Amino acid sequence: MGVNVRGRSFLTLLDYSPEEIRYLLDLAKEFKRMKHAGTLHEYLRGKQVVLLFEKTSTRTRCAFEVAARDLGMGVTFLDPASSQMGKKESLADTAKVLGRMFDGIEYRGFGQAIVEDLAKYSGVPVWNGLTDEFHPTQMLADILTCEEEFGDMRGRKLTFFGDARNNVANSLMVVCAKLGINFCACGPKELMPAKELVEKCQEAAKASGAQIILTDDIREGAQGADVLYTDIWLSMGEPAQLWESRIKLLRPYQVNAEVMKMAKPSAIFLHCLPSFHDRETTIGEEIYQKFGLEAMEVTNDVFLGPQARQFDEAENRMHTIKAVMYATLK
DSSP, rough: OOOOOTTBBBBBBBSSOOOHHHHHHHHHHHHHHHHHOOOOTTTTOOOOEEEEESSSOOOHHHHHHHHHHTTTTTEEEEEEGGOBTTTTTHHHHHHHHHHHHEEEEESSSSSSHHHHHHHHHHSSSSEEESSSSSSSSHHHHHHHHHHHHHHHOTTOOOOOSOTTSSHHHHHEEEEEHTTOOOOEESSSSGGGHHHHHHHHHHHHHHHHHHEEEEEEEEEHHHOOSSSEEOSSSSSSOOOOOGGHHHHHHHHHGGHHHHHHHHHHHTOOEEOOOOOOOOSHHHHHHHHHHHHOOSSSBBBBHHHHTBBBBBHHHHHHHHHHHHHHHHHHHO
């Protein structure tokens, strides 16, 4: 019997088997082929989805909107000013109302409990566009990008540099453990993933043959790596007062030319974006004026270099999100 995830929510990859993740990746590859070929694929015409954004985003919003329209669906976008959720109306009541009007709900915001409750009360598939704990749609795009470069990723090494307890690092550890990819978290000891999540991933890794490595040694993290991955040093919603302490902790873990040279010659660089790789943003210039840093988590030469694949990765958000929506709504 083939894989069937119709009617399922997509909240964390901990809930999905390796076979189900593989199905979504293969489906995304087919949708990308059709998109590039100009082949219409309005398979969900007549359905309606709503996007709930408590945190702003460029890639997530655009990926969901374009993917939904490509599939023939109507899209409604609600930001915090457009919804009474949590203010005049409880989360449960909002979920029940939206579930009566829409076929699927995307949520991007804060605690994982919020997206879990939306799924509990709405009665329709709910998709996690990012919470404080997990970012599962990003992971599918990341692995698709890696497979486009290397083919089978089993047994290869992906290293995340930086704050290894954030939602991106958490989710990378999960997807790698599920798919047999060796995952290394390289950062300060005080910024490592939660013990409970590490234990869950180690169980999954036993079944897939993956290795989970946690280290504060930059050379250990980079050597033998096929993929070097990083993220901004201060996550959305964290107070700006943390910049000074976070820079002191994470500056040694910047991905620069020297670190790239420690990895395999064929290694690629990934970043979920946005990135502070230069001074061409308000925050980037502020950090330069305060701390003298021309770049933060990645240097400009790496970000714009031949090994960088972050813009392929950004496009792949659209194709993988399309696969998730189609698979759960078809």
